[in-house]
Amino acid sequence: MNLMVELEGKTVPLAGCQYVLWEACGCPRGVTYASPDRPDPVITEDDAWKEFFARKRERDRVQREGLRMELMTHERYSREVYPLMLKRACPHEETEAVLVDD
Numbered sequence: 001m002n003l004m005v006e007l008e009g010k011t012v013p014l015a016g017c018q019y020v021l022w023e024a025c026g027c028p029r030g031v032t033y034a035s036p037d038r039p040d041p042v043i044t045e046d047d048a049w050k051e052f053f054a055r056k057r058e059r060d061r062v063q064r065e066g067l068r069m070e071l072m073t074h075e076r077y078s079r080e081v082y083p084l085m086l087k088r089a090c091p092h093e094e095t096e097a098v099l100v101d102d
Helices: 045-052 056-064 074-085
Strands: 004-007 010-013 017-022 028-033 068-073
Touching: 004 068, 017 045, 017 074, 028 045, 028 074, 045 056, 045 068, 068 074
Parallel strands: none
Antiparallel strands: 004 010, 017 028, 017 068
16 A cells, blocks of 8 residues: 655555654653554554553553644654653653762
C-alpha cells in the first residue's frame, strides 16, 4: 500500500513518516513509525495513540493531561526530535540533586 500525506508543503509517502508523542511541557516522550504495511498498521493518529496506550481510558487521560501526537517526516524527526530524545531527562521537571559517594 502506497499512502501519501501532505506535510510541510510536500506530498510524501506515509511510510517515511513518524508519529511523535509529545509531553505537555514540549519534550518528546516517544516515537512510532507510520507503517501501513504491517499486520497492525499505524496509519491514523488514533492508530499511533493505540501504539502507546492500549486502553481508551488511558489515552483519554493522557490527552487531558496535555500529551499530543504529531505526524512528521523522517527528515524533520531526525533534525528536530531525535537530538531531544537523546537527552536523559526532561529539563522542565524539577528534580532534586542526588549526591553519589564514590
